[in-house]
Amino acid sequence: MRLYSRRQLISVAFSSAVLVLLLAIGFGVIRVLPGTAAKPGAQQVSRSEPFALQTNHVRSDEVLTARSGNGLSESELENIRIYENRNQAVVNVSTETVSYNWFLEPVPRPGTSGSGSIIDNRGYILTNAHVVERAFKVHVTLADGDRYDGEVVGVDPENDLAVVRFDPQGRDLVTIPMGTSEDLRVGQKVLAIGNPFALDRTLTVGIVSGLGRPVRTSNDLVIRDMIQTDASINPGNSGGPLLDAGGRMIGINTVIYSPSGGSIGIGFAVPVDTARRVVPDLIEFGAVRRGWIDIVPRQLFPQLVQYAELPVEEGILISQVVSGGNAEAAGLRGGRRNQAVRYGSTVIYLGGDIITRVDGVATRSLANLYEALEDKRPGDEVRVVYLRGGAQRETTVVLAKRPEQFQWE
Template structure:
């Protein structure tokens, strides 16, 4: 009997095999999607469970401060005790109201301790019209103050602190004659009443001119982009050595807040004027005794120079023969030069007279009737001349 042969299976249909593989792939994809969705939903809970810190974090070692940071920190520590917060009350109230910023007619600014005797330098506009004054030292001590003297033409004032208990630290004085655009500048003050605020920047420009409330212009003004806001007035502008190079006094801003354009009265002017105010309570104003036409009026007439409207009786200008406008308004003398420098405005002339100094002579170039002539005029203290 022949051996039996097992029946052979027919080969699977290729279409069935492809369908089975497709089904397996779909199932695997669905499973992976479900796993991914589960992980996505559970991730926040798992992260919170596994990675949450149960106690305080370990402090990461910082390392040394950068040299520039260290220098700025040391500058602030060294200079801030020389800066005070000045309060001026415009009506008679209890002195305790000085403690309340901008309360009951109190305005405030900043100031610098000038000497160990307790003199403080600030802006005249900070204390103008005040009936009571005070200052808060860096120690927190509040001290009443009185006015020693003011110089509205330069927007400067000197105060005297009355019986401070804390030891006073006068600010170090620098020079504004050798400043350079681009060097570092630092401002300390009380912007918006926030005491002992430090801002940094650079000297943005030099030899600016700044009008004051007394219809005078301060020359040689320093421009800086260190943030200066209301309340910084009277505070120091410093160089990188921590020396006073200017007294912050004004900003240019449409909103009244810092826009990176601030101005400081140069320390060389502050030094000279503060010395005079401490000695006599007043500061000499160099002049020759003329009343000049408004610059806009001179420009309207097409005149480039200082138009002499009249001379003060007994003044050096009158003695030198300068002549004011006639009764019919005809221009007589126009000052176009001084000591070889062109004069275009009263500000130019005032700056030259300050450089010449009281008691010395200035050589003026004057145009009259289209002809030029040179005359020597003595520079005098016109503030005294007006009082006499």
């Protein structure tokens, strides 16, 4: 026979009494007296109504954005409408490169992968220069998965832009209209479509976070007037369109600022107005025809300034001028042959003029000189401020066509 302690017996007896009391109330044996179920002023809950949460939500008629019948806001419907109308014009651009084995035989290898926008129904695609850099073959994949061979028509490394063309074989292509980046405002909504991490035609939404940003690329070139956005831009988005709320292209997604390589809310796009300016040249000539001053420029650096006892620490030294060129015609002077010095493998002729400003842009570096002439064409005139013997002078130069490379010694 099992023994029970006094505490256990009391607990069992109390539990039994409570159970009997509840059963009696349930069967109506015991009635709750009127007025004893609730105290005066207390809220009574009706058994016929479900329990309601006490909330402080803003009423639907006070929400700033009116909602449609299917529960989507006007902003959401706008995003959907833009995506459905534009994603068909966004393509995947992939490349193959060539390397060589130990027997000097060419070996094809997978290259880069990015995005692009169809801008012409003849098969012209606008993308980034770094997407097709060193490409041996180019492949274009459309929204429906159809794949075409493409070719690089033209490249502008200074703005990280390129044009690729494929033969649509009579297919009716959807194109993206170009807007303008001139009147953009910080805070306005933007949408980015691309292929991040090979996830085809991904849409991200953000705002214009900043304007006029100078961004230095991996090739040590500075792209002017970049659009900063917090719309997620990841590897694979490069070359895809940045759209405004009307579905017009206002930029070409280019780079992200991220120590980890992923998006942290700081992305950049080349303004579409820059693309408008360079695309015709890329299609017609394969490169951008930019104006140039016929000189061999050398950027000042501390050792040179100290050795030559120059009057300024920053500027562009004219090492040589082209005989009969526009610089000579404008009165600019190069260095003297008998004052040649060597810095590494570079020969510098001292004694020439030092350019400090071109068309209002301070030329502290070669990048600044390229920046000042980036949107100038052959035949344009620029004002050049320079130093000669410590005295400041000015002249006007009619720009010539910039050579692809310098061959002077």
